[in-house]
Amino acid sequence: MWSFILKRLVQGVITVWFIATATFFAMHNVPGDPLLNDRAMTAAIRANVEAKYGLDKPISEQYVIYLGNLVQGDFGISFTQENREVNDIIREHFPVSATLGILAVLFAAAGGVLWGALTALYRNRMPDYVIMFFVILGISVPSFVIAAVSQLMLVGVNSALGATLLPVAGWGTLSHMLLPALVLGLGTMAYLTRLMRSSMLEVIGSDYVRTAKAKGLPAARIFTKHQLRNAILPVITVLGPSIAAITTGGFVVELVFAIPGLGRYFVQAVQQLDYTVIMGTTVFYGAFLVFMVIVVDVLYGFIDPRVRMQ
Amino acid sequence: MSGTIKPVLSDDNFTRSAGKQLGLYALLALGILAGLMTLLSFLASGSGGGTSGGAIDIENNSITITLRQEPPQLDSGRSTDAASFGVLGHVMEGLLSYDRAGQLIPGVAERWEIREDGATFWLRDNAFWSDGKPVTAHDFVFAWRRVVDPATGSQYAFITYPIKNAEAITNGDLPIQTLGVSAANDKQLEVIFEQATPYFDKLVAFITFLPAREDFFESTNGRYAADADMLLYNGPYLLTEWVHGASMRWTKNPYYWNDEKGFLDEINVAYITTDVNAKLNLFKDAQIADTDLVAPMLPEAMERRWHIDRFMDGTVFFLEFNHREGRITKNKNFRRALQLAQDPSELVYKVLKEAAYIPAESLFPSWIQGAGDLFRKQHPPIKHQMNIEKAREHLELARRELGFDTWPPIVLLTGDTPVSTLSAEYYQELFKRNLGLEVRIDLQTFKQRLAKMTSGEFDIVLSGWGPDYDDALTFGDLFSSWNLNNRGRYDSAEMDGYVRIAQSELDPVKRMQAFAEIQRLSYEDVVVLPMYERGWSFVVDPRLDGLIRRTVGPEVDYTYASIKK
Numbered sequence: 001m002w003s004f005i006l007k008r009l010v011q012g013v014i015t016v017w018f019i020a021t022a023t024f025f026a027m028h029n030v031p032g033d034p035l036l037n038d039r040a041m042t043a044a045i046r047a048n049v050e051a052k053y054g055l056d057k058p059i060s061e062q063y064v065i066y067l068g069n070l071v072q073g074d075f076g077i078s079f080t081q082e083n084r085e086v087n088d089i090i091r092e093h094f095p096v097s098a099t100l101g102i103l104a105v106l107f108a109a110a111g112g113v114l115w116g117a118l119t120a121l122y123r124n125r126m127p128d129y130v131i132m133f134f135v136i137l138g139i140s141v142p143s144f145v146i147a148a149v150s151q152l153m154l155v156g157v158n159s160a161l162g163a164t165l166l167p168v169a170g171w172g173t174l175s176h177m178l179l180p181a182l183v184l185g186l187g188t189m190a191y192l193t194r195l196m197r198s199s200m201l202e203v204i205g206s207d208y209v210r211t212a213k214a215k216g217l218p219a220a221r222i223f224t225k226h227q228l229r230n231a232i233l234p235v236i237t238v239l240g241p242s243i244a245a246i247t248t249g250g251f252v253v254e255l256v257f258a259i260p261g262l263g264r265y266f267v268q269a270v271q272q273l274d275y276t277v278i279m280g281t282t283v284f285y286g287a288f289l290v291f292m293v294i295v296v297d298v299l300y301g302f303i304d305p306r307v308r309m310q
Numbered sequence: 311m312s313g314t315i316k317p318v319l320s321d322d323n324f325t326r327s328a329g330k331q332l333g334l335y336a337l338l339a340l341g342i343l344a345g346l347m348t349l350l351s352f353l354a355s356g357s358g359g360g361t362s363g364g365a366i367d368i369e370n371n372s373i374t375i376t377l378r379q380e381p382p383q384l385d386s387g388r389s390t391d392a393a394s395f396g397v398l399g400h401v402m403e404g405l406l407s408y409d410r411a412g413q414l415i416p417g418v419a420e421r422w423e424i425r426e427d428g429a430t431f432w433l434r435d436n437a438f439w440s441d442g443k444p445v446t447a448h449d450f451v452f453a454w455r456r457v458v459d460p461a462t463g464s465q466y467a468f469i470t471y472p473i474k475n476a477e478a479i480t481n482g483d484l485p486i487q488t489l490g491v492s493a494a495n496d497k498q499l500e501v502i503f504e505q506a507t508p509y510f511d512k513l514v515a516f517i518t519f520l521p522a523r524e525d526f527f528e529s530t531n532g533r534y535a536a537d538a539d540m541l542l543y544n545g546p547y548l549l550t551e552w553v554h555g556a557s558m559r560w561t562k563n564p565y566y567w568n569d570e571k572g573f574l575d576e577i578n579v580a581y582i583t584t585d586v587n588a589k590l591n592l593f594k595d596a597q598i599a600d601t602d603l604v605a606p607m608l609p610e611a612m613e614r615r616w617h618i619d620r621f622m623d624g625t626v627f628f629l630e631f632n633h634r635e636g637r638i639t640k641n642k643n644f645r646r647a648l649q650l651a652q653d654p655s656e657l658v659y660k661v662l663k664e665a666a667y668i669p670a671e672s673l674f675p676s677w678i679q680g681a682g683d684l685f686r687k688q689h690p691p692i693k694h695q696m697n698i699e700k701a702r703e704h705l706e707l708a709r710r711e712l713g714f715d716t717w718p719p720i721v722l723l724t725g726d727t728p729v730s731t732l733s734a735e736y737y738q739e740l741f742k743r744n745l746g747l748e749v750r751i752d753l754q755t756f757k758q759r760l761a762k763m764t765s766g767e768f769d770i771v772l773s774g775w776g777p778d779y780d781d782a783l784t785f786g787d788l789f790s791s792w793n794l795n796n797r798g799r800y801d802s803a804e805m806d807g808y809v810r811i812a813q814s815e816l817d818p819v820k821r822m823q824a825f826a827e828i829q830r831l832s833y834e835d836v837v838v839l840p841m842y843e844r845g846w847s848f849v850v851d852p853r854l855d856g857l858i859r860r861t862v863g864p865e866v867d868y869t870y871a872s873i874k875k
Binding site for chain 2: 031032033034036037038039040041042044045048049051052078080081082083084089092093099102103106107110114117118121122148151152154155158159164167168169170171174177178213218219220222223224227255256257258260261264265271272273
């Protein structure tokens with residue numbers, strides 16, 4: 001087990017290094033100029049600004065400096081937020097995105113497993129049709145539509161009640177998180193529901209379930225031990241990447257609900273070619289994704305001993 | 311041997327008891343989720359945003375507002391963006407500031423004098439920093455020297471170039487001590503000009519000329535203005551709280567001298583978002599005091615009988631030609647043909663349909679002041695008449711001059727905002743219909759559009775210009791051959807001559823005549839095709855009085871705002 005974890009960790013480090021290098025060179029080759037602004041700069045002013053960010057050095061030297069700083073965990077200072085370190089930006093805004101993301105994943109996982117099991121149990125009957133209709137809806141409608149519509153509905157509910165049931169936007173308390181987290185998790189929940197349903201159906205028709213029934217085991221026990229536990233494995237597999245995807249992909253939801261998460265900085269940095277923030281957030285998110293995949297691999301070993309054996 | 315055979319589970323029975331089990335799990339999951347959420351909310355409370363008491367809090371004499379964007383930082387020496395200007399306009403004050411109607415009024419300077427060779431500003435005794443110490447002339451000397459210091463890397467350093475030696479210092483040719491600004495004593499600031507600068511009073515109301523105190527600046531160790539406690543304030547409000555990306559709190563400044571400003575005890579910036587729909591929803595929910603309205607929102611706003619206001623933000627948008635050698639658009643007949651084939655009012659009223667936009671008639675927007683009256687009234691621009699017949703004649707002339715058999719496609723460079731894509735598509739269709747020209751739209755992000763404009767990779771570009779200061783020169787010098795913002799590289803000795811007069815002529819009437827000539831030339835020589843002047847529709851909570859939307863200065867100005875009693 002330990003050698004397995006170690007091997008995955010080394011692979012992870014190499015992956016992150018690769019991400020960092022690819023991002024660095026891709027970013028420098030993207031057309032456009034990070035220092036260009038509405039007001040044109042004279043050559044002298046431009047040279048002053050370039051020197052400040054080390055952009056006057058050749059690109060290979062910039063890369064070496066950059067990697068050196070990366071190893072020390074220093075991403076440098078943002079181009080657009082001139083007095084803020086990228087480390088500060090990540091430290092201040094990632095917890096917000098993570099909180100929202102974890103909550104969304106919890107909603108998605110709990111909802112996905114429960115709805116999936118339900119549809120499988122009542123397959124080709126009313127609950128199945130109704131839930132699957134919403135699942136298709138959840139998968140096909142993009143999150144910015146769901147976010148905007150749900151916010152609008154909330155305004156309607158609030159004005160109908162004459163009081164604020166839930167805040168329309170903002171961040172800080174539990175009530176602020178509820179709606180954005182639900183919206184953010186909805187797509188994943190729909191996806192997991194489908195996954196759980198098909199996996200459950202496969203298990204239901206399997207030999208060992210029939211055997212269990214024939215032995216006369218109580219229904220609840222068959223359902224929990226034989227069906228749910230086996231059917232849930234594929235869901236766990238996709239859960240890790242989902243956590244990373246949700247946590248990093250909350251940009252639209254963060255924008256609509258005015259949430260100070262990292263997603264906003266991630267997207268804005270690319271638009272504004274803020275080199276240091278692009279590098280910092282990409283490497284950070286990359287490392288996070290790699291880490292989550294490793295965690296899932298390890299977790300898998302605990303849930304399904306067959307994996308550990310190999 | 312006797313016994314009962316257990317009945318094999320029927321499907322229905324199995325489903326029923328499994329369903330029960332599932333229901334139990336659902337309850338369990340809900341319980342766990344509720345517990346986890348409570349835990350998470352405890353963890354997240356530290357990184358939280360502003361909790362607000364609604365749009366208007368009469369009890370605490372405070373209001374809640376949104377910002378479109380977070381200021382990157384608040385160092386006035388390096389700020390370049392509207393978000394920073396908007397905040398700094400509330401928490402800082404320069405030598406001069408603006409009254410409700412947008413006229414210059416005394417700020418830190420009590421009175422001032424502008425001569426041909428320089429200017430003197432006498433500072434008031436009751437202007438204080440937020441730590442209680444007086445604002446002195448030395449604070450301005452220090453701040454302005456910082457702006458021109460090459461080590462600062464200020465992008466707006468060019469705006470100080472009327473001051474003696476400013477340009478040479480930025481270029482690294484002279485030490486910063488040689489800048490033509492000095493403190494005769496604590497309360498008297500002396501400025502020496504590089505050349506006569508009759509509009510210097512308007513210039514110093516700009517953000518780059520705000521003061522900074524040296525001892526405080528040094529104490530911040532390079533983190534000046536990065537956080538609320540890393541800046542000293544001298545404006546009507548103090549920045550007492552700044553949670554990055556989330557919220558700000560502006561509190562009334564007890565040291566501020568002017569009783570005519572700062573009536574609210576607190577302004578709570580609880581949300582930072584560019585999403586206009588989210589802002590509208592917050593406004594409907596009575597969480598914020600004002601919001602912008604875009605065209606699709608207007609019917610609902612009228613249905614709700616809101617009092618819709620509008621204002622011009624000062625920016626003029628135009629089609630800018632590439633005047634570089636070898637470009638088709640270098641040909642004047644070609645440019646004239648395009649000019650005659652279009653009419654901006656069709657774009658504004660039939661295509662864009664933004665209620666607050668007006669068709670642009672000139673390079674100089676309608677609000678620019680002349681000598682004593684509006685510039686537009688004193689020097690009306692040439693009346694434009696669309697004439698497709700004549701347009702085709704000019705196109706034919708151009709075709710012969712350039713020796714083309716058929717026209718190659720024209721590249722129209724544009725940004726990626728909805729309004730500019732819509733405008734670009736309109737012109738593409740218009741020039742095809744009226745002139746038979748093939749227009750290829752080159753849609754680019756903001757930075758990439760600028761890069762292509764700077765390197766000249768376009769025939770026509772959809773561009774715009776907003777004012778830095780309240781003087782016609784902020785538009786007037788745009789197409790001088792030395793202006794770096796003249797990205798189409800228009801180069802004419804006649805234009806340069808008028809710009810020089812406009813820069814340094816001391817007689818206001820003669821100076822305005824020079825601007826009138828610039829206006830005429832930009833039409834007759836078809837330097838640009840004006841499109842529209844941008845405006846915004848907005849709505850303010852009826853309980854709030856005195857909110858000002860400005861053309862020059864902070865775009866949304868709450869310094870004169872108060873709650874109706």
